[in-house]
Amino acid sequence: MTQPRTDDTAGLRSEDNGQPPYLYADYVATRLRAPKKPLIILPKTLSDTTGPAYGRQSIGELDSDLTRQHEGEPLGERIIVYGRVLDGDGRPVKYSLVEIWQANAAGRYTHHLDRHLAPLDPNFGGAGRCLTDGEGRYRFVTVKPGAYPWKNHHNAWRPAHIHFSLFGPAFRSRLITQMYFPGDPLFGQDPIFQSVRDPKAMERMISSFDLETTEPEWALAYRFDIVLEGRDATPMEDH
Amino acid sequence: MGSATTPSQTIGPFFHDALLDEDRSELVAPDHPRAIRIEGTVYDGAGDPVPDAMVEIWQANRAGRYGDPEVDREDLPLDEGFAGFGRSDTVDGGKFSFVTLKPGAVPGPEDQPQAPHIMVSVFARGLLRRVVTRIYFPDEVEANSSDPVLSSIEDPELRRTLISVDEGGVLRFDIRLQGDNQTAFFGFSDE
Numbered sequence: 415m416t417q418p419r420t421d422d423t424a425g426l427r428s429e430d431n432g433q434p435p436y437l438y439a440d441y442v443a444t445r446l447r448a449p450k451k452p453l454i455i456l457p458k459t460l461s462d463t464t465g466p467a468y469g470r471q472s473i474g475e476l477d478s479d480l481t482r483q484h485e486g487e488p489l490g491e492r493i494i495v496y497g498r499v500l501d502g503d504g505r506p507v508k509y510s511l512v513e514i515w516q517a518n519a520a521g522r523y524t525h526h527l528d529r530h531l532a533p534l535d536p537n538f539g540g541a542g543r544c545l546t547d548g549e550g551r552y553r554f555v556t557v558k559p560g561a562y563p564w565k566n567h568h569n570a571w572r573p574a575h576i577h578f579s580l581f582g583p584a585f586r587s588r589l590i591t592q593m594y595f596p597g598d599p600l601f602g603q604d605p606i607f608q609s610v611r612d613p614k615a616m617e618r619m620i621s622s623f624d625l626e627t628t629e630p631e632w633a634l635a636y637r638f639d640i641v642l643e644g645r646d647a648t649p650m651e652d653h
Numbered sequence: 654m655g656s657a658t659t660p661s662q663t664i665g666p667f668f669h670d671a672l673l674d675e676d677r678s679e680l681v682a683p684d685h686p687r688a689i690r691i692e693g694t695v696y697d698g699a700g701d702p703v704p705d706a707m708v709e710i711w712q713a714n715r716a717g718r719y720g721d722p723e724v725d726r727e728d729l730p731l732d733e734g735f736a737g738f739g740r741s742d743t744v745d746g747g748k749f750s751f752v753t754l755k756p757g758a759v760p761g762p763e764d765q766p767q768a769p770h771i772m773v774s775v776f777a778r779g780l781l782r783r784v785v786t787r788i789y790f791p792d793e794v795e796a797n798s799s800d801p802v803l804s805s806i807e808d809p810e811l812r813r814t815l816i817s818v819d820e821g822g823v824l825r826f827d828i829r830l831q832g833d834n835q836t837a838f839f840g841f842s843d844e
């Protein structure tokens with residue numbers, strides 16, 4: 415099914431790059447929040463090719479291990495989530511902040527507005543952060559989040575996911591996304607996942623199970639590589 | 654050819670513990686002699702406040718230099734301790750606020766100066782991608798009139814949504830996501 419390019423999505427060039435539109439009516443909350451006027455295209459200037467280095471000082475060792483932030487260990491399936499952050503030209507995004515948050519194994523967030531009737535886990539807060547290394551690599555230890563219901567439509571369930579927030583090298587590379595797990599049966603009915611119309615782009619939000627990195631007797635591993643827009647969207651010639 | 658970018662997804666409603674556990678809304682102390690205060694409310698298309706948004710800002714310092722170590726403009730001074738980045742929630746009735754310094758002018762396309770401005774990202778439940786806007790300053794009439802970005806917006810009403818309003822000690826900048834008086838939002842160019 416092809417999506418008509420109406421005024422509702424006009425000017426949204428990055429849609430061609432597999433990005434979701436602002437208005438996706440199946441995701442009900444977009445209906446009153448999606449801007450409808452065409453975007454104004456900014457010329458490339460220092461205002462968007464520079465970016466903040468937020469968080470370089472304030473990250474603790476336990477911030478990337480969500481299973482060791484409390485007195486005991488959280489319940490659930492222990493997992494390693496790791497990958498690389500790259501720009502569109504394949505260059506590593508170095509020493510850049512990665513922030514994550516997620517539901518616990520039962521599908522419940524610690525947030526006071528989450529009313530899902532699933533148990534909180536006193537040993538799981540669900541928030542983590544780390545910096546990528548010199549090759550753009552990051553790694554978290556956590557538990558696999560549960561699916562949870564929401565009120566978007568009748569019998570609506572979010573597929574299991576981990577929220578990722580990334581800065582990258584520039585204001586223009588800022589990205590908040592969600593990492594999904596392979597083979598989730600809930601993809602088909604989830605309008606947030608489905609808002610990304612291009613099947614290849616959908617694949618880029620799904621982590622891959624990695625037996626090589628899985629640690630025997632300890633934790634399953636999922637790999638999730640992330641590609642951000644670079645400082646320069648067009649490839650630079652390196653000489 | 655490079656790789657395609659990872660798609661954006663909504664921030665959802667449950668980000669506060671992870672992203673706003675420390676207050677990043679004051680880029681300088683409120684008693685800083687040159688501190689300015691910016692306040693606004695995020696509204697949806699029905700005119701209702703959006704209490705589950707996150708607003709981020711990125712700006713140059715007073716000299717017009719961005720605090721990005723990889724893009725030095727070494728002729729201009731860096732401010733110690735001024736990172737130029739801020740974050741605010743909108744939990745209190747859709748309201749956000751920042752205490753910061755007014756940025757200097759920064760170069761634009763073909764070295765044409767841009768009027769002082771602050772880059773803004775808004776994330777929220779119901780926004781599958783962030784929206785990007787800019788805060789300009791009401792006391793920069795001349796610079797605003799020759800700013801290449803403001804000048805590129807033909808509709809004067811839309812242009813006006815980008816200029817904060819001086820309310821005596823506070824600059825007001827409301828963000829309307831949708832509707833007749835929608836704020837001007839930006840996409841990025843490759844050129």
